[in-house]
Structure formats: structure tokens, C-alpha cells
Amino acid sequence: MFSYLDGQTLPLIFAALMGVSILAYVILDGYDLGVGMLMADATRPERDRMVATIGPFWDANETWLVLGIGLLLVAFPAAHGMVLTALYLPVALMLLGLTLRGVAFEFRVKAQAQYHRWWDWAFIGGSALSSVTQGYMLGLYIMGFEGGLVAQLFALGAGLGLAAAYTFVGATWLIGKTEGELQKRAVWWARLTLMLTAVGMVAVSLATPLVSPRIFERWFSFPNIIGLAPIPLMTGALFMAIWVFLKRMPRADHSLDFVPFMGAVSLFMLGFLGLAYSFYPYVVPEKLTIWQAASAPESLFIILMGALVVLPFIAAYTAFSYYVFRGKATELRYD
Amino acid sequence: MDPLLLARIQFGANISFHILFPTITIALGWVLLFFKVKYNRTRDEAWMNAYRFWVKVFALSFALGVVSGITMSFQFGTNWPGFMERVGNIAGPLLAYEVLTAFFLEATFLGIMLFGFRKVPNWVHTLATFLVAFGTTMSAFWIIVLNSWMHTPTGFELRQGVAFATDWWAIVFNPSMPYRLTHMLIASGLTCAFLIAGLSAFRWLRHDRGPDVMAALRTGVLLGAALIPMQIFVGDLHGLNTLKHQPAKVAAMEGNWETRGNVPLVLFALPNERERRNDYEISIPNGASLILKHDPAGVIPGLNEFVGPEGQRLHPPVAPVFFAFRIMVGIGMLMLLVSWFAGWRLWRKGDITVPLAWVLVGMTFAGWVATLSGWYVTEIGRQPWLVTGVLSTAQAASNVSGGMIASTLTMYLLIYALLITAYVSVLFHLAGSGTKAVATPSGAGVAGSGGAPVQPSGVTAKDS
Numbered sequence: 001m002f003s004y005l006d007g008q009t010l011p012l013i014f015a016a017l018m019g020v021s022i023l024a025y026v027i028l029d030g031y032d033l034g035v036g037m038l039m040a041d042a043t044r045p046e047r048d049r050m051v052a053t054i055g056p057f058w059d060a061n062e063t064w065l066v067l068g069i070g071l072l073l074v075a076f077p078a079a080h081g082m083v084l085t086a087l088y089l090p091v092a093l094m095l096l097g098l099t100l101r102g103v104a105f106e107f108r109v110k111a112q113a114q115y116h117r118w119w120d121w122a123f124i125g126g127s128a129l130s131s132v133t134q135g136y137m138l139g140l141y142i143m144g145f146e147g148g149l150v151a152q153l154f155a156l157g158a159g160l161g162l163a164a165a166y167t168f169v170g171a172t173w174l175i176g177k178t179e180g181e182l183q184k185r186a187v188w189w190a191r192l193t194l195m196l197t198a199v200g201m202v203a204v205s206l207a208t209p210l211v212s213p214r215i216f217e218r219w220f221s222f223p224n225i226i227g228l229a230p231i232p233l234m235t236g237a238l239f240m241a242i243w244v245f246l247k248r249m250p251r252a253d254h255s256l257d258f259v260p261f262m263g264a265v266s267l268f269m270l271g272f273l274g275l276a277y278s279f280y281p282y283v284v285p286e287k288l289t290i291w292q293a294a295s296a297p298e299s300l301f302i303i304l305m306g307a308l309v310v311l312p313f314i315a316a317y318t319a320f321s322y323y324v325f326r327g328k329a330t331e332l333r334y335d
Numbered sequence: 336m337d338p339l340l341l342a343r344i345q346f347g348a349n350i351s352f353h354i355l356f357p358t359i360t361i362a363l364g365w366v367l368l369f370f371k372v373k374y375n376r377t378r379d380e381a382w383m384n385a386y387r388f389w390v391k392v393f394a395l396s397f398a399l400g401v402v403s404g405i406t407m408s409f410q411f412g413t414n415w416p417g418f419m420e421r422v423g424n425i426a427g428p429l430l431a432y433e434v435l436t437a438f439f440l441e442a443t444f445l446g447i448m449l450f451g452f453r454k455v456p457n458w459v460h461t462l463a464t465f466l467v468a469f470g471t472t473m474s475a476f477w478i479i480v481l482n483s484w485m486h487t488p489t490g491f492e493l494r495q496g497v498a499f500a501t502d503w504w505a506i507v508f509n510p511s512m513p514y515r516l517t518h519m520l521i522a523s524g525l526t527c528a529f530l531i532a533g534l535s536a537f538r539w540l541r542h543d544r545g546p547d548v549m550a551a552l553r554t555g556v557l558l559g560a561a562l563i564p565m566q567i568f569v570g571d572l573h574g575l576n577t578l579k580h581q582p583a584k585v586a587a588m589e590g591n592w593e594t595r596g597n598v599p600l601v602l603f604a605l606p607n608e609r610e611r612r613n614d615y616e617i618s619i620p621n622g623a624s625l626i627l628k629h630d631p632a633g634v635i636p637g638l639n640e641f642v643g644p645e646g647q648r649l650h651p652p653v654a655p656v657f658f659a660f661r662i663m664v665g666i667g668m669l670m671l672l673v674s675w676f677a678g679w680r681l682w683r684k685g686d687i688t689v690p691l692a693w694v695l696v697g698m699t700f701a702g703w704v705a706t707l708s709g710w711y712v713t714e715i716g717r718q719p720w721l722v723t724g725v726l727s728t729a730q731a732a733s734n735v736s737g738g739m740i741a742s743t744l745t746m747y748l749l750i751y752a753l754l755i756t757a758y759v760s761v762l763f764h765l766a767g768s769g770t771k772a773v774a775t776p777s778g779a780g781v782a783g784s785g786g787a788p789v790q791p792s793g794v795t796a797k798d799s
Contacts, residue, residue: 056446059401063438066408070434073412073419074427081416085733088413092743095406096750102402103754106395111761296499299424303431310435314443321443324454332450334387 005301011294013304014075015283018068023272025064026134027169027265032058034170036101036127037163038189039120046182047120051105053177053329058105060318062098072283075300076293079283086145087137094133100126128163135162142208142278144285154207161200168193169268172260175249177329183257187249190260194246198239201271205232208278214286215278228277235270238263254328338737339729342414345744347714349406351707352751356400358706361475361520362527363393364468366554367448371461384547385554389531391765394449399758401442406747414740415721417731422498422722425491425506426481433477441470472520479519483512485722486713487580498725510580514573515713521566522709524558525670526702531555532677533699534766536692541767553681556695559674567667571626577713578627581723582636583649584716587656589623590616593637598623603661606653611639651718655711663708666701673698700759 005013032054039047073080084091104123108116139155171193174186209216219228242263249260281289294300367389374382408430411418419426447455447463455463490505491498500506532555538548578585586592590601590613600622604613621631628635641650673694680687687695721728 056450059397059445060439060442062401062405063434063442066405066438067434069408069412070430073408074423074431077419077423077427080412080419081733084409084412085416085735088735088739089743091409091413092746095409096746098405099402099750099754103398103757106398107757107761110391110395110765111757112764115757295427296424298500299428302428302500302503306428306432306435314435314439317440317443321446324447324451334390334449334452 005297005304007291007294007297010297010300010304011075011290014071014294014300015280015290017307018071018075019272019276021064021068021071023269025061025068026272027268028061028064029058030166030268031169031173031261032061033101033127033131034166034168034193035174036123036170037131037167038170038174038186039127040124041189042182042185044116044120046185048109048331049178049182049329050174051108051123052332053174055105055332056321056325058102060321062102074303075295076283076288076290077295079288079293082284082288083141087140090133090137090140094130094137097126097129097131097133101130102126131163131166132159135159138162139204141285142204142275143211144287150211154211157200157207158204161197161204164193164196164200165268165271168197169261169264172264176258176261179250179254179328183250187246191243191246194239194242197267201235201267205274212278212285218278231270231274231277235267235274238267238270242267338735338740339732341737341740341744342732342735343728345740345747346410346414348744348747348751349403349410351710352755353400353403353407354706354710355703355755356396356403357471357475358523358526358702359396359530360393360400361471361523363389363396363530364464364471366527366531366558367393368461368464368468369554370550371464375457375461379546381546381550384545385551388547388765389551390449392530392534392762394445395758395761397441397445399754413735414733415731416733417726418721421496421726421731422485424497424499425484425488428500428503429477429481429484429506433474437470437474437477441467441474444470475519475523476516479516480507480509480512483515484509486515486717487511488722488725493725498722511573511576514569514576517569518566518573518709521562521569522702522706524562525566526706528555528559528562528674529670529695529698529702530700532559532674532695533697534762536687536695537699537763537766539687540689540692540696552687556674556677556681559670560678563667563671563674567671570667575627577716578635581716583638583641584651584656584713585627586636586638586641587651587653587716588660588712589627589635590653590657591623591635591637592639594634594640595637596624596632596634597621598627598633598635600626601657604657606657608653649719651716656716659708659711659715663705663712666705666708669698670701670705 035050035054039050042050069080072083100122104119104126108119108123111119136155136159139158140151142158143151143154168190171186171190175183175190178186209219218224242260245263246260251257279285281291283290283293367386370382370386370389373379374386444463444466447460448467451463452460484506487510488498489509490500490502492501493499531551535548535552535555538544539552574585574588589598590604590606591598592611592613597620599618599620601613601616601618604616604618607614623635624631624633627633638650638653641648643649677687677691677695680691717723719727719729721731
């Protein structure tokens with residue numbers, strides 16, 4: 001009955017699963033990291049409230065990174081080695097950032113009082129370092145891991161662009177989870193970072209086809225250009241809509257506080273769609289397709305069966321956790 | 336420096352740092368569930384206060400375990416690309432099942448366990464505690480399955496050097512898995528027992544001797560006293576299993592060079608690999624033969640059995656395995672002595688003494704040392720193999736340059752030193768301000784010292 005799950009379709013399914021995991025990570029830990037970076041511009045009591053909006057969620061959010069990299073590892077072992085060896089140094093720096101940010105959640109309140117501020121800055125610096133290095137790696141990936149000054153500059157630009165996008169989704173998350181003065185500040189942060197995100201997204205979108213003839217061919221040959229036009233057009237319209245909506249915030253009625261966050265999520269999805277279209281069917285640009293890099297179908301099959309059974313449960317209890325901690329964030333307390 | 340050696344040191348440093356924290360959280364999750372169930376049954380605030388203190392230790396340990404675990408999932412690829420290329424068809428599904436069945440479960444319910452006490456009914460909070468404990472144990476199960484398979488691989492076939500699974504049942508229940516899993520789970524229990532006893536004794540010494548501190552102290556001491564004989568028994572069985580499947584490892588553990596009968600039990604020696612003998616040996620005649628073969632004349636393979644025709648070494652480096660084994664066993668014996676004596680004191684007199692409290696404080700992290708030593712025995716003891724008989728460590732290495740590895744290694748070592756120092760000092764800081772920490776809710780939202788003390792008894796009854 002599973003005969004259609006063969007060496008042709010299984011790698012495709014796993015590429016989709018990996019893509020969904022990475023997208024989930026970028027959105028979910030994106031807002032955590034964004035909130036972390038925005039803490040640079042906040043007082044200690046504000047920082048406490050900002051951490052309270054992400055405290056119950058960040059750990060599960062980061063697990064999507066483990067799943068994404070895990071799927072690369074288990075489903076496309078040949079690509080995993082190639083990608084991670086090429087990204088050796090930025091990966092190490094990203095891990096340093098994630099480590100500092102992760103432990104700072106605990107240390108910033110549990111350590112001796114005189115160190116609280118140090119750990120706040122470890123939180124902020126760790127969030128910034130993780131965000132910039134993730135974007136930098138995306139940039140190198142787009143460039144097909146080429147060396148050279150142009151590639152490095154492009155990657156650095158992508159790093160700053162992704163950091164801007166993370167602060168934007170973080171600011172919109174704060175709009176949804178806070179009220180009063182802090183929410184007002186969050187609206188201001190969201191407007192500022194929306195502009196930075198737009199600049200970053202336009203720059204990467206323009207630079208990508210210029211540096212890769214293959215991607216240029218994909219997007220700008222006829223008739224692709226007509227079929228694909230909705231992606232950039234929708235993205236542009238969404239930017240305008242979010243901008244207009246943010247102008248009217250904060251509102252006395254809190255029922256629409258999550259609209260900017262939903263807008264940010266939609267932006268990430270459109271950006272992801274564009275990238276996925278640019279790279280398919282390669283898992284390592286211009287070097288390995290998803291079929292060349294895939295593991296044995298038997299092994300993929302056994303993982304897929306497990307995933308199909310377990311993923312609905314993960315979705316259900318994740319939803320339950322968001323339900324328990326719904327609404328405006330209250331202070332985090334153990335009792 | 337040799338990139339292979341650097342890559343091994345880096346991975347070894349990271350995995351050593353990582354294992355410290357799961358070793359605590361695996362068992363501490365169940366101890367927290369015990370505190371919670373005790374509280375549900377007796378409604379005695381002491382148990383809930385013990386829970387509130389130890390859940391903070393759990394949260395801190397868990398965070399350190401998560402961040403170092405993420406580092407590991409990347410280092411498989413950055414340091415050992417050959418591992419996944421050759422045995423990825425087997426390691427992949429096992430790792431995937433760990434993420435799917437354990438990581439999401441524990442990470443999601445941790446939020447409810449830590450911060451959800453006022454937001455969900457009491458039984459949901461208890462259930463969340465159970466699911467977190469269950470998740471950490473599932474995670475231990477899958478990773479021990481993979482690790483054991485690397486020691487005693489079964490259920491696969493090689494096609495052009497790449498392993499393909501033929502029998503998943505044989506892969507999961509490979510010969511060394513049940514022993515290694517039990518040995519590790521008890522090690523986690525012991526590490527947690529001595530951590531609880533040590534920090535509680537520290538609070539006791541600071542005249543913080545409330546019913547919650549005494550309840551935790553008794554729990555730690557009794558858990559240690561109950562587990563240590565089991566651990567000695569299981570450790571012995573694990574050794575016999577290793578003798579059957581990896582005799583070179585046991586030869587290094589015993590410092591036994593020649594294949595022979597009447598092998599003595601070496602208490603101390605300096606293994607001399609150049610001369611292939613032990614210097615300054617102190618030993619009990621026939622001891623090793625008796626333990627491993629239950630017969631004084633029992634023949635045990637020696638290290639010289641594992642030398643290639645051109646003199647190449649096919650056994651692990653002897654000294655690290657030999658000494659790590661003695662450290663592990665030595666701490667085990669000390670644990671037996673201390674936990675039984677402390678248990679007897681608590682049973683007969685209902686309290687501990689100042690010198691005993693100091694001994695317990697001194698042994699707060701004894702479980703860490705024993706667990707690390709045990710892992711060094713088994714992992715260094717597997718060399719030169721990464722997967723016994725299938726893949727050598729050198730074959731799996733990446734072509735990243737030595738300089739690059741050395742620079743990131745320095746970075747990792749610095750950050751690990753910082754984090755260990757911070758972790759240990761914060762644990763004692765939390766214990767030192769123990770009573771305050773229970774009465775004052777910590778976490779975000781409590782700025783400075785302005786938080787008003789909450790009456791512990793008033794908080795919880797209404798949630799039932």
C-alpha cells in the first residue's frame with residue numbers, strides 16, 4: 001500500500017518537511033531572538049516583561065531548529081556534511097549566540113544580583129549574534145558557498161537583513177502580548193524595523209538573481225515571470241498594509257493586537273516561498289539535488305511513519321501550551 | 336596540531352559538558368514528580384516548597400542541557416561528516432525519533448511545569464511534570480540505543496561500505512543497550528541524589544532547616560543509599576557484557592596485558608604502554624578472574640591479543656581507560672559509605688551532624704565525576720573504532736583545518752568554563768538564599784528586591 005513512497009517521492013516529502021521545520025524555526029525563534037535584540041532599548045522592568053512574553057515558549061521554538069538540522073542530517077546526510085563543513089565558523093558563532101541567549105533566560109534572574117545586568121547583555125548579544133550569523137549563512141548558501149569579497153559582503157548584508165526581520169516579528173509579537181507603555185514602544189519598534197526589513201528584503205531579492213544566473217533564468221524567463229509576479233506583488237502589498245495598520249496602533253480595543261504579527265508571519269512565508277522556488281531541486285545550490293543527497297528509502301520510510309504518528313500530537317500540545325499562556329503576558333512565577 | 340585529535344578533543348569537550356546536565360534532569364524530573372505527588376496526597380506544604388526550590392534547579396540545568404545539546408546536533412556534521420555518510424541510515428531514524436518523541440514533549444510541557452501552576456488545574460500541572468520527566472527519559476532511551484549500537488552494532492548489512500538496516504528490532508535492542516541504559520539511568524539517579532543531599536546539607540549548615548529542606552535531604556540520602564547497591568550490581572553485569580563484546584576495553588580497564596588465567600585485580604598501577612607492562616602495581620591475586628569469570632583460574636584476554644601483525648595497536652589507549660575506571664569505582668564505593676552512614680544517622684537520630692553535612696556538601700557533584708569517568712571508560716575504550724568493526728574514528732573525520740578547529744575549540748572551552756562556574760555558583764547562591772527564594776516568586780516581573788513575600792500556605796490550596 002505504500003508502494004508510491006519510493007526513492008522518487010520520499011526525498012521530496014522530506015525536503016518539504018525540512019522546509020516547514022526551518023520556516024517554523026525562523027518564525028518562532030525569530031520572534032524570540034527579535035524580542036531579545038529589542039531588549040537593548042528597554043529598562044530592566046520592561047526587559048522582565050519582554051522575557052515573560054517568550055519564557056514559556058522559547059525552548060519548544062528552538063526545537064524546530066534541532067528538527068530542521070536533524071532532518072538535513074538524517075534525510076540528506078551527504079548535504080549535511082557538505083553544508084556544515086562549508087559553514088563551520090558561522091555555525092560555531094551562531095551556537096555561541098544561542099548558548100548565551102538560552103542560559104541567560106535562567107541566569108538573568110537566578111544569578112547573584114550584581115550579575116543580572118551582565119546576563120541581560122549576554123541575552124541581547126547572544127540574540128543579535130545568532131540572528132546575524134543565521135542570515136549570513138543564508139547569504140553564503142544563496143551564493144553557493146563561494147568565497148570572495150562580493151559573496152562575503154552579500155552574506156553580511158543578508159545577516160543584517162535577517163536580524164532586521166527578526167526584530168520586526170519580535171516587535172509585532174510584543175504588540176500582541178503586552179499593553180500600556182510597553183505596547184506603545186513595541187508599535188514604534190515595529191514601524192522602524194518594518195522599514196529596515198523592507199530594505200533588506202528588496203536588497204536580497206534584487207541581488208540574488210544578479211549573483212546567480214540560474215536563479216535569474218528561473219524568475220525572469222517567459223512565461224515564468226507572469227506566473228511568479230504575484231509573489232513580489234503580494235509582498236509589496238502586505239508591507240503597505242502592515243504599515244497602514246501600525247499607524248493606527250495601539251488601539252483601545254485589544255482584539256486586533258495580533259494582526260501585525262500575523263502580517264509578519266505572512267511576510268516570512270512569502271519570502272520563504274520565493275527562496276524555495278529559487279533553489280528547488282537543489283539541497284546544496286548547483287552541487288547536490290535532493291535525490292542525490294537522500295538516505296536509503298527504507299530509512300526515510302521508517303522516519304516518515306514515526307513523524308506521521310507523532311506530528312499531530314506535537315501540534316496538539318503546542319496549541320495547548322499557547323492556549324494556556326494566551327492573552328497578555330503576566331509575570332513569570334513558579335508558584 | 337593534528338586535526339583529528341583536535342576534532343576529538345572538541346567533540347569530547349562538548350559531549351562531556353552536555354552530559355552533566357541531562358544526568359541531573361533525567362532523574363530530577365522524577366524526583367519532582369515524587370515531591371508533587373507527595374504534596375497532592377498529604378497537602379503538606381513542605382513537599383510543595385521542596386518542589387518550588389528544586390524546579391528552579393531543574394530549569395537551570397535543563398537550559399544548559401538544551402543549549403549544549405543543540406551544539407552537539409551541529410557537531411555531528413561539522414566534526415564527523417563520515418559518520419552520517421556511512422551509518423546515517425541507522426543513526427538517522429534513531430536521532431529523528433529522539434527529536435519527535437522526546438524533545439518537543441519535554442520542551443513544550445516544561446513551560447507549563449515551570450510557569451503554569453496558577454494557569455492550569457493542579458492535575459494538569461502534575462501531568463506536565465510527569466510528561467517532562469517521561470520526555471527526558473525517552474530522550475535518554477533513544478540516544479543510549481544509538482550509542483550502544485555504535486559499541487555493539489547488529490541488525491544491518493554493509494553495501495559498498497554504507498550500513499543499511501535489515502532488522503530494526505535487533506538495532507534497537509542491540510546486545511549492550513539494556514545494560515548501558517540501566518547503568519546510565521541509575522547513574523543519573525545517583526548524581527541527582529547526591530546533588531539534592533549536598534545542596535540540602537549546605538542549607539542545613541546555614542541553619543535553614545525547615546521541613547522542606549529536611550524532606551529533600553532525606554529524599555536525597557535515601558535515594559542514594561537505595562540506588563548505589565543496584566548500581567554496583569548492574570555495573571558488574573555491564574562489565575561482563577563488555578567482556579563478551581569488547582574484550583580489548585575490559586583488558587584496558589583491568590590493566591591486563593597477557594591472555595591468561597589467575598588474573599589479579601589491579602588496585603593501582605602506572606600502565607606503561609611502551610614496555611607493555613604495569614609499573615608500581617598493587618593487586619589482589621586472582622581478583623579479576625574471580626569477578627569476570629567467577630573462577631580464580633578463569634582466562635581473560637589481555638591487551639597483547641589486540642596488536643596487529645606489524646605491531647599496530649588495535650586496542651584503546653590504556654592509561655585513560657584504566658584510571659577513569661578506578662575513579663568511577665572509587666567514587667561508587669565512597670557513595671556507598673556516605674549514603675549508608677547518612678541514612679543510618681537520619682534513621683536513628685533523625686538528623687545529621689556538622690561533619691557529615693560537610694562531607695555531603697563535598698560530594699554534591701560526586702555523581703558528575705563518576706558519570707564522566709564512566710563515559711570516558713566506555714568511549715575511549717571503544718577506540719580506535721567509532722562504530723565497532725564498521726567505521727574508525729579517523730575515517731569519519733572532516734577535512735576542516737586544524738587551525739579552524741583550534742580556534743573554535745578555544746572559544747568552546749572558554750564558554751564552558753564560564754558556564755560551569757556560573758552554574759555551580761548560582762546553585763549554591765539559590766541554596767544560600769533558600770528560604771527567601773521559596774517565599775519570593777522569582778522570574779521576570781520581580782524587579783530588584785521589591786517583591787512582597789508571598790505566604791507559602793496561601794498560594795496553593797485553592798488550585799486543588
